[in-house]
Amino acid sequence: MAKESKLYLLTGFLGAGKTTFLTNVLEDLTDKKVAVIMNEFGKVGIDGDIIQKDGMELVELNRGSIFCSCLELSFVSALVEMADREMEYVFVESSGLADPSNIGEFLEAVKVAKGDIYDYRGAICIVDGVNFLDQIEDIETVERQLKFCHLVILSKVDLIDKEKLNRVKEKIKAINPKVDIVESINGQIDYNFLEMDLLEDDWFGVEDTTNTPENRPKTLILTYEGKVTKEKLSQFIDTIKDDCYRVKGFFQLEDGWNQVDVVGKRIDYRLTDKGEEKSQLVIISKIGPQIIRPIFNTWEEIVGEKMVLR
Missing domain, CATH: 3.30.310 (TATA-Binding Protein)
Known part of the structure; x- marks a missing residue:
């Protein structure tokens, strides 16, 4: 029987630093078989051109959010097909406008189709230290991404002062009291999260996503x-x-x-x-x-x- 692939979901609003973070993670996994499923709202993928690693498998899903019904079948199919390639790690980088609150439904669909092929390790949310306090006021997606994550990587901390840093952390904890927050400068952190059990305190279930074909941005x-x-x-x-x-x-x-x-x-x-x-x-x-x-x-x-x- 094929070995389970470790599956991570990467969320975070547009420009938070998901691709930078993922590029650095891939450098840390040079001796591993790694796949990336990359989701962008545009018809043309840009970030897929930036991420490069020898032997890496890359699948790009564009024109919407993978958590919306508009890409649901494509996302499940990509996960099922990737399982046949026996990867050690699979990272799903969702669009910055993606609301991942229904991720459990997709994992269940993959399990029904293919069995226990993935060891889901949790959702990592990249939070933009510079722009977060403005974003959280008027963009619901930012709060949803935080609520349904198991680890927060707080990016760009070198670009804000101590007082703002503390306000950002307080706001994150108000939305997700149990989540660990790791500070990052230019996408660099200690990647020991790969050894951690991020799902130890998985305190929420599945909710309907706010992503629909009707509210898909232009x-x-x-x-x-x-x-x-x-x-x-x-x-x-x-x-x-x-x-x-x-x-x-x-x-x-x-x-x-x-x-x-x-x-x-x-x-x-x-x-x-x-x-x-x-x-x-x-x-x-x-x-x-x-x-x-x-x-x-x-x-x-x-x-x-x-x-x-x-």
């Missing part, structure tokens, strides 16, 4: 052929970002190809050797399709050259 892809300056791209993003949950992608700028990452008010650029045919930004809208006209108008005003939005 995701757009901006494609551009050619170069722009960092100044112009920053000006464009600055103008639209308040109406976006997230903006990310790869863009050709004057200094070469850059990985672009926008979380809250912050725009990060990182040089990359990953050359693309065209520059692309994935834009997840807070205001639905109403963002389309402002994107076109702002691009025309600042860049003034043809781009494609779909």
Whole structure:
């Protein structure tokens, strides 16, 4: 009989640092057979291009949340198919907008289809130390992710002061009193959670997810052929970002190809050797399709050259 794969769920709001965290975990497991099931809301996966490990199996599930009925069959099928590859570890990185409160239903469906093939080790929630207190006020998903997790990794603690750090921890404990909180700087932590029993105090059951096909956010892809300056791209993003949950992608700028990452008010650029045919930004809208006209108008005003939005 095949050995059970250790299964971890990775949650956390958009831009909290899930992919950075996962990249570092994979470096810690270089001698293990590891698979990643990656879920993004956009039609094009960006983070799958960032995660790289020799021999790693990667499955990308896009166009929605894996906990929504719109991707339910795809998610269960991916878990079942991955079981046949006899991985030692399987990490599921859910979309930042995913509400994982019905994860138990999916695990039960896999068990019915295939038997006890997974040793579910729990949900790890990455919390953005910089933006969390703003997010928790107006985004229900952030609270749901916290409520249904077994370990909190508090990221970006080097970017906040002690007083804010304490307020963030107090708020986390108010939502999930039993959860352990581990501080992280740039995705780096002590990975001894792999040896811990995170489910020792599994105090909640299964609830219906808030993710439905009806409330799925509008995701757009901006494609551009050619170069722009960092100044112009920053000006464009600055103008639209308040109406976006997230903006990310790869863009050709004057200094070469850059990985672009926008979380809250912050725009990060990182040089990359990953050359693309065209520059692309994935834009997840807070205001639905109403963002389309402002994107076109702002691009025309600042860049003034043809781009494609779909």
